[in-house]
Amino acid sequence: MTGVPGSRAGELKGWQMRRLESPWMNPKLFWGAGLLLAIVALGIIGRLFWNLDLAFTGAAPLKLPPVGFENLRGQEGAWVHPIGTDGSGRDMLALIVIGAPNSLFVGLLASLIGMSLGIFLGFSAGFIGGRTDDIIRVLSDVMITIPPLLILVVVQSAWGDVSLTMMALLIAGFVWQSPTRLIRAQVLSMKQSGYVQMARLSGASTMHIMFREMLPNLVPYLFGSFIANVTTSIVTAVGLEVLGLGPQRIPTLGRTIYEAINAGALIQNLWWWWGIPTLLLGLMFIGLLLINLGLDEVSNPRLRKLQ
Amino acid sequence: MNVLNVSDLSIDFPTARGVVHALADLSFSVARGRRLGIIGESGSGKTTTALAVMRMLASPGFVSGGSIRLGDLDILTLPEDRMRRARLRRVSYIPQGAMNSLNPVMRVEDQLKDAIVAHEGRTDREALRTRLADAFAGVGLPAHAGSLYPHELSGGMKQRVCIALGVILNPELIIADEPTSALDVVTQRQVMQTLKDVQKRIGAALILIGHDMGLMAQSVDELVVLKDGVLVEHGDMRRVIENPSHPYTRELVASVPLVGGESFLGNSVAAPEITRSREDLALLEFENVNKAYGGITALHPMSFSLSGEEPRVISIVGQSGSGKSTMGSIMLGFNAPSTGRVLFEGQDIARMSQHQSREFRKNVQAVFQDPYACFNPFYRVDHALGFPFRRFGYATSDAQVQESMHLACQSVGLDPALILRRYPHELSGGQRQRLIVARALMLNPKLLVADEPVSMVDASLRATILKNIYDLKDSHGISIFYITHDLATAYHVSDYVMVLYKGQVVEVGPPKEVIGDPRHPYTQLLIASIPWPDPDREWGGTTTAAEDIAALDAMDHDAPTVFRGDVPGFRLDVGE
Known part of the structure; x- marks a missing residue:
């Protein structure tokens, strides 16, 4: 842009150029997926090498700090419980090995169901149009204005204990609106596009046009929307758990934080009790955010950088 | 006295597949009151040139060599705030799609007002009003057009608003980038006439960018032909069109189909006409x-x-x-x-x-x-x-x-x-x-x-x-x-x-x-409005485009x- 006559182009080495050729080789995508996979790996490897019975109220000393720290009673961390124990003697590592994949699972399942609903409704609204479109559009617009946490708090308090899958299903009922709207808008504009007209001229069936011509072009948007929904679902799930409304018998990250708060972990300086699950949630969100940013660059080439 | 001197200008775009030389060693100059046409096909670098003169090149493109001088200003080394003040006041740009370059939520007169206030500070309200009225009258728009929103104007009117905006500060140089490519022939003729009139009145130089040899023949004095970022021919418009020296220019001139001219289809062999089997029903x-x-x-x-x-x-x-x-x-x-x-x-x-x-x-x-x-x-x-x-x-x-x-x-x-x-x-x-x-x-x-x-x-x-x-x-x-x-x-x-x-x-x-x-009369008007790649041929006959359009509106539709x-x-x- 400015008139510096240096050859910036020359500085762009061959390997940098090559790295750009496939948009999927995106560093953000790479790190984001890496973080999430690390959490999944923690769940799998933990299950193989760690005694998960330690996640239940046990014989271990209470409120033991992680290795290398000392708690207020002057007890030092021990390698039997490398990241400490909670207020009722449960091993933190075992809690996290079970809890972290559980939180991720709720998010993925809720988002998957929400997306499927969204794809179905969005295509129906955009393609069929007319009355169907009106109903779906009004419904999703209304649902968008309702804060999900509010409704879920009421539902779950009435329900009592729920399973993880049940909670995912409930949350899924609140994450289908934005994919519906997104897909509807895309389908409406794509319906007018030249290649859809060409496909109609080629005698293609409606199903062919929807799933073979349109859907492949929606993939980047769908991925992006899916990841955003996973984030929303996890936030909602953790929100419920921290209020003590999630599954009562299954360890989750949110439930661990709830118990820590309940037991006054903050004033007792038991930072590992609430801090480690919070850190893991943070990593999970950063991973999801990175994937989302990466996907954005994949679907929108203008955001791609040259260096 | 040259308004613009471009010498040895080169522009590169680094891309994933290597560096693209969008422009290589381009030199030309425009004098006061002259009209220069830059013609070329898509990807020839004509818009890139214009954007470089405005210093609005889109990233990652950059100037890799050469100089651009606008009067006493060295465009390429000018600090950003001075460049900002020079835009519109000294060099203005009329973009290709007028439809998209006006702000849809502002009345058009406010958009012109913004331009004046941004460059001259707050001015007397009464004086501002007369200037705006003059500006609209100058491009042949009715006075009330100013209080309309862009969507209430036709394509041709929007393009004329863009011209009014481009000349409101009497710049030394106007760059018009395919100002009529989205318009039909009748409106095209009217917009081009407006642009030429305004340019003559304020005595500015004009760079017209386009791909239509006919339009160039009717509008400019001098012609630059670009191909893949390289200047292939530069000279007096009449000379270039009547006696092109580069084969590419010849091809461009020849590619304009003419009514009544030789058929561009070539001597199609009188192939035995294939007839479909006779059917009773119409196709x-x-x-x-x-x-x-x-x-x-x-x-x-x-x-x-x-x-x-x-x-x-x-x-x-x-x-x-x-x-x-x-x-x-x-x-x-x-x-x-x-x-x-x-x-x-x-x-x-x-x-x-x-x-x-x-x-x-x-x-x-x-x-x-x-x-x-x-x-x-x-x-x-x-x-x-x-x-x-x-x-x-x-x-x-x-x-x-x-x-x-x-x-x-x-x-x-x-x-x-x-x-x-x-x-x-x-x-x-x-x-x-x-x-x-x-x-x-x-x-x-x-x-x-x-x-x-x-x-x-x-x-x-x-x-x-x-x-x-x-x-x-x-x-x-x-x-x-x-x-x-x-x-x-x-x-x-x-x-x-x-x-x-x-x-x-x-x-x-x-x-x-x-x-x-x-x-x-409508067919006659359509045909008269075609710009011919022939400098001797009057564009549109004796009547002005505005008169023709008025006549068309008055035409008996039944x-x-x-x-x-x-x-x-x-x-x-x-x-x-």
Whole structure:
């Protein structure tokens, strides 16, 4: 842009150029997926090498700090419980090995169901149009204005204990609106596009046009929307758990934080009790955010950088 | 005294596939009051040059060498705030799509006011008002136009608002980047006249960027011809057009089709005319078809029948909004007529069984305007060719599909080895449009609807593609509806021409009569408004464009259609 006559182009080495050729080789995508996979790996490897019975109220000393720290009673961390124990003697590592994949699972399942609903409704609204479109559009617009946490708090308090899958299903009922709207808008504009007209001229069936011509072009948007929904679902799930409304018998990250708060972990300086699950949630969100940013660059080439 | 001196300007764009030299060692200068044209095809670097002068090059493009001097300013080293003050006051830019360059939520006069206030600070309100009124009057807009929003103005008016904005601070240099490419010929002439008048009045230099040799011949004094970022010819406009020295310039001049001139189709061999087997039923029939959107009639009632016994090329010409594309989409069954019926071989296309509907699709194909949108970016281009071929049951084996694709590519002049198995974004617009023609050829329909098939393709390729389409008629016996705004090409390719104006057929007949010697005032105006690549030929005759447009608006819309003769195999009735 400015008139510096240096050859910036020359500085762009061959390997940098090559790295750009496939948009999927995106560093953000790479790190984001890496973080999430690390959490999944923690769940799998933990299950193989760690005694998960330690996640239940046990014989271990209470409120033991992680290795290398000392708690207020002057007890030092021990390698039997490398990241400490909670207020009722449960091993933190075992809690996290079970809890972290559980939180991720709720998010993925809720988002998957929400997306499927969204794809179905969005295509129906955009393609069929007319009355169907009106109903779906009004419904999703209304649902968008309702804060999900509010409704879920009421539902779950009435329900009592729920399973993880049940909670995912409930949350899924609140994450289908934005994919519906997104897909509807895309389908409406794509319906007018030249290649859809060409496909109609080629005698293609409606199903062919929807799933073979349109859907492949929606993939980047769908991925992006899916990841955003996973984030929303996890936030909602953790929100419920921290209020003590999630599954009562299954360890989750949110439930661990709830118990820590309940037991006054903050004033007792038991930072590992609430801090480690919070850190893991943070990593999970950063991973999801990175994937989302990466996907954005994949679907929108203008955001791609040259260096 | 030169207003602008560009010397040895080079611009590079680093991309994933290596550095693209958008511009290499370009030098030219413009003097006060002179008009310079920069002509070239898409990708030739003409807009890049303009943006570099405004210092608005889009990242990652950058100037890799040379200098740009605007009067006493060295554009390339100017600090950003001084550059900002120089824009509009000293050099202004009139962009290509006026539709998109005005702020849709501001009244147009406020947008002009912003420009003045940004450069001169707050000024007296009364003085501001008179200046705005003068600015609007200067581009021939009524005084009340200022208080309108952009969507309330027509395309031509919006472009004139952009001109008013460009000249409001009396710059030394105006750069107009294809200011009329989105407008029809009548409006184009008016906008160009406005631009030339204003430029003369304020004595600025003008750089006109374009791809139309005819428009250049009628508008500029000096011409720069660019090809792939390299200057191939530079000189006095008359000299360049009448006596081009570079083969590329010659090609550009020759590629402009002329009414009455030599046919660009070449001496088509008088091939034995293929006739379809005689059928009792007409190939395509309109029965009192009309189309209304809300209260607006897009197409007035008309009936026609095309027998299809002998292949015919029927041209439908008109400005934007004349209803010609509506007619095309009704023929294809994409748009249902408000009243009346469309019959394909005697069968109403709205009431077809699945089998009949497949026959209809198989036999009525289309080429659309935008070759960029016609390919699904997800698939290789083979999909667009192979899918319908299989779908319509022509395919017997994969090898046979491949072979047909190769043959079709070869017959439209494409090398199959370079084209097939590629993704659409790897091909140029011209290649894609030829592939669409190849697709039609593979399917061998009885009727082809070609909706502005060449308006988005570079000029040098237009003739080739039209020739490809025309060959469909000669060697394959396909009847063609050619929908276009370009009368010169319609003159050469068609057997019969229909001129549409506001949804009404105003003049019909063989092209030699209708276009060669128009009778209806609208047709006459259309033809007079074509810019000829001939500096001696007056553009538009004696009347000014504004007068012509006024006359057109005053024209009696219920005037009867002028029938200028018939062609066997096609019959048209207008009205109830």
